[in-house]
Amino acid sequence: MKAVQQEVQVTVSGAGRPHVLIWAGKVHPIRAILDQWRFGGRWWLGEPPRACFLVQTSTLTAELHHEAAPPGRWWLARVQD
Template sequence: MKAVQQEVTVTLTGAGRPQMLVWGEQAFPVRAVLDQWRYGGRWWLGEVPRDCFLVQAGELTAELHREDLPVNRWWLTRVQD
């Protein structure tokens, strides 16, 4: 997996799972959530907890992180090379 660390736009299903990933100018429909976990963050460095998803979105296999605070932000953290 290749590190990316870019803020992205994600739309959600009614159940709160990723439905669409928009990265740059391109939209990727999420076909499957392959894994989901909660990361507590390194609190001693000021990191906030986040929900993490490994998704198959179009031709991408991508890891998405959603930060709860201070605002609901989504990050594309890694993509499969």
């Protein structure tokens, strides 16, 4: 997987899970959540905890991170090469 580390827009379902990824001006409906985990953040650098998702769309596999602390930004961490 290739590191991206870009802030992105994500629409979430009623359960708070990612439903649509908007990246580089393209809308990517999420077909499946392949994995989900929680990362505590690098506390020594002041990073907030985050929820992480490995998702599959019709055109890409991506790792999304959602910050637990406000403003609750979404990050595209990595995409499949």
